[in-house]
Amino acid sequence: MTNVEWRSSLGASIGNLGFSDKLQRMGILFISIPCPIKKIRKASTPIPVIALNSSCINLSFHFNPMKNNKPLFNLFFLLLPVFSYGQEEKIDSAAIEHERIRWNKSLTRDTTYKFNKEANTLVVETVKGLKPGKALDLGMGQGRNSLFLAKNGWSVTGVDIADEAVAFALKRAKESNVSIDAHVTPMETFDFGTNQWDLVVHVYEGCFEPARVSKIENALKPGGVLVFEFFHREAGIKMKRPTFGCERNSIKTAIDRSGGFKILHYTEEVGIADYGLKKYKMVKLVALKK
Numbered sequence: 001m002t003n004v005e006w007r008s009s010l011g012a013s014i015g016n017l018g019f020s021d022k023l024q025r026m027g028i029l030f031i032s033i034p035c036p037i038k039k040i041r042k043a044s045t046p047i048p049v050i051a052l053n054s055s056c057i058n059l060s061f062h063f064n065p066m067k068n069n070k071p072l073f074n075l076f077f078l079l080l081p082v083f084s085y086g087q088e089e090k091i092d093s094a095a096i097e098h099e100r101i102r103w104n105k106s107l108t109r110d111t112t113y114k115f116n117k118e119a120n121t122l123v124v125e126t127v128k129g130l131k132p133g134k135a136l137d138l139g140m141g142q143g144r145n146s147l148f149l150a151k152n153g154w155s156v157t158g159v160d161i162a163d164e165a166v167a168f169a170l171k172r173a174k175e176s177n178v179s180i181d182a183h184v185t186p187m188e189t190f191d192f193g194t195n196q197w198d199l200v201v202h203v204y205e206g207c208f209e210p211a212r213v214s215k216i217e218n219a220l221k222p223g224g225v226l227v228f229e230f231f232h233r234e235a236g237i238k239m240k241r242p243t244f245g246c247e248r249n250s251i252k253t254a255i256d257r258s259g260g261f262k263i264l265h266y267t268e269e270v271g272i273a274d275y276g277l278k279k280y281k282m283v284k285l286v287a288l289k290k
C-alpha cells in the first residue's frame with residue numbers, strides 16, 4: 001500500500017489515502033491544483049480546510065522512474081517540466097499569508113524598518129526617456145513607484161497582497177490628486193493580459209521563474225519596457241541567507257531564453273539596496289519587448 005498525503009492549499013494535512021502496490025512501484029508524482037484566489041484571501045487563519053473549494057488540494061504520491069520499467073511512462077514525467085515551461089506560476093497560500101502580514105507591518109507600521117520611500121532610481125532613470133503610457137507595478141508595496149509614475153502622467157495598475165500597504169498607497173495617491181488602479185491579490189494569479197503595458201516594474205520582488213518572464217513578455221506591448229531590480233545571491237550569502245537573491249547571470253539568462261526581449265541595461269554590481277539601505281551586490285535589468 002502507498003501512502004498518499006492529502007493537503008489543503010494552506011499546507012494543512014487533511015489526511016492520508018491508501019493506494020495499491022502498483023502505484024507504489026511508480027514512485028513520486030505531485031498533482032497540484034491551484035485554489036481560486038478569493039478563497040485564499042479569505043483564508044487568513046490556518047483552519048479553513050472545509051471552507052476551501054474542493055479543487056484546493058495538493059495530492060502527492062511516490063514516483064520513482066528507476067523502479068518503473070515502462071520507458072514511455074517515465075519519459076512523460078521526465079518531460080513534464082518542459083511541457084509546463086512558462087505555463088503557470090505556483091502559488092503557496094501559506095507563504096503568501098505570511099508575506100502579507102510581514103509586509104503590511106514593515107511598510108506601514110514598523111518605524112524601525114529601513115527602506116527607500118522615494119521611487120526606485122532605475123525606474124526613475126528608465127522612464128526619463130519614455131512617453132507616459134500604461135504601467136504595471138508588480139508588488140507595488142506602499143506605492144513609491146506607482147505614485148511616482150502616476151504623478152508623471154502614467155496610467156498605473158498596481159498589484160500586491162499587502163492590503164494595508166496598498167491602502168496607504170491609495171491614500172497618498174488621493175492626497176496627490178492622482179489615481180492608481182490597485183489590486184490586492186497575489187501576482188501569481190493576477191491576469192497580466194496580452195500586449196497591454198508600456199512598462200512593467202518588477203523591483204524588489206524576487207528573482208525570475210520562467211513562468212513569470214513568459215507572462216511579462218506576453219503582457220508587454222511590443223516596444224514596452226521591463227525594469228527589474230533585486231538582490232544578487234552574493235548579497236544573500238552576506239546576509240547569511242544562502243538561498244536568497246538571484247544567482248549570477250540567472251536574470252539575464254532567463255530574459256535571453258525567452259527570446260522576446262532586447263536587453264538595454266544589465267548589471268550585477270554593489271550599491272545601496274532600496275530595502276535595508278545597506279551596500280549589497282544587486283542585479284539590475286532594463287529590457288525592451290521586441
Ligand SMILES: C[S@@+](CC[C@H](N)C(=O)[O-])C[C@H]1O[C@@H](n2cnc3c(N)ncnc32)[C@H](O)[C@@H]1O
Nearest residue numbers: 099103139140141159160161162186187203204
Ligand atoms: C520589498 S517590498 C517591494 C515593494 C515595491 N516593489 C517597492 O519596490 O517598493 C515587497 C512587496 O511585494 C509584495 N508581495 C510579496 N509577495 C507577493 C505576491 N506573491 N504577489 C504580490 N505581491 C507580493 C509584498 O506585499 C510587498 O509589498
